[in-house]
Amino acid sequence: MATATTHGARAHARAQQGARADAMPFVPASSWPTPPCEAGHLVWAETVAGGNYTHRVLARGTELRLTDLGGDACAHLLLFVADRPWERLNVADTVKVQWNAYLGEGRLLLSDQGRVLASVIADTSGRHDALCGTSALAWNTRRYGDGTPQSGSPAGRELFKLAAAKNGLAPRDLPPSLSFFQGVEVRDDGSVDFTGSAGPGASVTLRAEQDVTVLLANVPHPADPRDAYTSTPLEVLAWRGEATRSGDPLWEATPEGHRAFLNTTEFLAARGIA
Template sequence: MATATTHGARDHARAQHGTRNGAMPVVPASDWPDSAPGTPVWAETVAGGNYTHRVLARGTELRLTDLAGDACAHLLLYAEGRPWERLNTADTVKVQWNAYLGAGRLLLSDQGRVLASVTADSSGRHDALCGTSTLRRNTERYGDGTPQSASPAGRELLKLAASKNGLEPRDLPPSLSFFQGVRIREDGTTEFTGSAGPGAAATLRAEQDLTVLIANVPHPLDPRPAYTSTPLEVLAWRARPTSPGDALWDATPEGRRAFLNTVDFLTARGLA
C-alpha cells in the first residue's frame, strides 16, 4: 500500500487496526489471552531495549515474566502523588537483613513504609545491588547508549518513563532488577549468575497507589559482548493489599513494623 500521500498513509495506518505484534500493550487489558487470577488492568509485552510505565492502585498484583530467558526488568516505584516517597534499595536490603529478592521480601521506601511486596517468585535470579546501565557504560561497551539506539541504557529509558509521569532525572534512585541474578562472593566481589531460563516469573503486590517504571535492558554485569535482551511480559490485575492475618504481614518483626507504618500513614489520610 502506497504511503507517499497523506491519504495513503492514513489508509495504511488504518489497515493495521486489530493487528498484534510480539511486543505491545493490549487495550483493553481484559482482552489479554493469558489467564489472570483477577480482572486484568495492565497487559503488555515489552521488547528488549524498551520501557513501560503505569500507575497502579493499592492492592493491584503485578506479574513480570521472562518469556525467552534473557529479559531483565529494571524497576522503580514511587508513591503516586508523593514522588519524594520512592523505592529505596538500601533500606530494602538493610531493614530486612537480606540482600536477595524473592517471595516474602518487601520493597521499601526511605519512610519505613512498604511500597510493594513480592508474593511469588519462580526465578530466584534478581539484584538489589547494582542498579541499571548508564549512557556512558553502554557507549563504552556497545558503541551507543542513547534511547533511540540499538543498545539503549536502562537509565536513559527510565528517564523517558519518568518524564511521562512528571518526574525528572534527579528523581531516579537506584533501581532493582528482576531475572538476571547477582550474588556476593566470600571476598565481597560480585558474581553474575544470569537467568533462571524462559518462563520465570515474579509477582508483586502494590501496598500503596504506585507509579511503576520498568526498563527491559541487559544487566550491567552481563558479560556477553552482544547487547542481549528479550521480551518481558507484564500483567497486572485487581486484588487486595496485604492485611493483618496474612502470613506475609507477620513474617518478620521488621516487616510487620513496615506494614503498620504504611497502614497508619494511609489511614490518617483516609486512604486505608
C-alpha cells in the same frame, strides 16, 4: 509514495488497525487471551521487547506478575507513590531494614519513609539483584558502542528517563533500581558474581501496598559478561486484588516487616485510605 500525502498517510495508518506485533500492549487488557485472574480483573497486559520500557500507575492491592519469556529478560524496576513521587523505592533501605541483600518471595520493597511500596508474593526465578542497579549511557556506549534510547543497545537509565518524563518526573527523580531475572552473588571480597537467569518462563509477582507509579526497563544487566547486547521479551500482567492486611503471614513474618506495614497502614489511615 503512499504516505507522501495527508490522505495517503491516514489511509496507511488506518490499515494497521487490528495488526499486532509480538511486543506491545493489549488494549483493553481484558483482550489478553489467557488471563491469570477472574474475568474482568486484568488491568495491564503487555509484552515488553528487549531494549524497551513501559510504565503504569497501579492501585493499592493490584498484583503485578513479570515473566521472563525467553530466559534473557532483565526487568529493572522503579516505584514511586503515585500522588507523592518524592516517596519512592529506596533500595538501600529495602536491603538493610530486612537484613538481606537478596530478593525473593516474602521480601518487601520499601520507601525511604519506612513504608511498604510493594511486597513479593511469589517467585519462581530466584535470580534477582538489589546491588548493581541498571546500565547507564556511558557504560553502554563503552560496552556496545551506543547507549541512547533509539540505538540497538539502549541503557536502562536512558529508558527510565523517558518513562519518568511521561509521569511528570525528571532525571533527578530517578534513584537506584532493582532488577529481576538476572542475579548476582557477593563474594567474600565484596565483588559480585553474575549468576544469570533461571531460564525461560520464570516469574515474580508483586503486590502494590500503596497506589504506585511503576517504571520498567527491560535491558541487559550491567554485570552480564556477554559481548552481545542480549535481551528477550518480558511479559507484564497486572490484575485487581487486595492489599496485605494484619494477620497475613507476610505482615507477621519479621519484626522489621511488621513495623513497615504498621507505618504504611497508619499513614494511609490518616488519609482515609486504609
